[in-house]
Amino acid sequence: MKKIILGIILLFNFSLVAQNPILDIHTADFANIENAYYKDIDNFYNQFVGTWIYTDSVKIIRFKFVKKEMFYRQSIKSCYVDYLVGEMQYVENGVEKINSLINLNINHSEIYNYNLYSYGKTNKDWYPKCLECPDTIERLPMSYNEPTNDDAGLEAAFVMHRADENGVEKIKIQYIETIGAYGIKPDGSPSITTNFTIPYGDYILIKEN
Template structure:
């Protein structure tokens, strides 16, 4: 009898654990059960992992992505999720290095906001920014974008990515867009003026090559 009870408890526990694994792109965070795991079940994020480079003359952009599985999101959400996180180096057209946060990717932060790029929603073609050149059925990934020097509490941008293969070359198509403008107020203290006015990387479209 004791063995039967233990077996029933084990089966119930196993079913309960499996029920907590949900597809990250089919579940709203507001509808996520406590301690559930929002999993990238189709490995959609995997295609972006690695190092990607854009170069035009002296202008140079290098972006690196890694996937962190079962990343803990604390209160008030309190669930696990798979996230794509990234960092970048940008050198402007004059050959001046403006940003280099690549080393930050080596740190296992427990706060997602400590990364300068982290994944958000999957975007279909009728979602902003529109992509008239994208083939029907294209799915893009919205990456939240920041810069280490940004001390403004409102300035934010989106780094929307999709992977393509052109003439046998693996590429990352990027739409870099402004999400919200600066408020002039500091992240650390609303009553203190911010000093940062805009991102060093110019807004626009970029094509990066897989390294």
């Protein structure tokens, strides 16, 4: 009887695996199989998890990233996905202009409700190109938005990679405008935002925690 029960359990588990295959998010044909789990198998996202800070005489930029595992993505072919998501704090001349860090404490049902979320692994030639990077570099492009943005068209490229130096944990972020503001909100009414608040540029951030 015990053997029969064990056999049923094994068959059930095999059935679940067949229905929910685990695929590498960085190499598989993304979102092509219903109910598949697109997993960060080699833990590529883990190296970016934490809080990173940039400071100069005028501004403080802080990004915090967390890994969301097995996030349910509703689409034509719904599936489960590992994402890196992030939020930001921006201070200029002592005045805090953005602070969305608390948004990471919310378990949103839609990934775009986070201001930053991962697109997957890429190389040095992804725009904006990393001209000084070795051919073997692995970079992470992110969808970027700001909580103060109300424009339907404004977009920026945001790509990062590890740039450790002398034992100090660092990331390099390349951040550049790709599409200017449309002047309208998603509902068609006039927008106020003309550009993102955090200035565009290349930034080296040090790991804070």
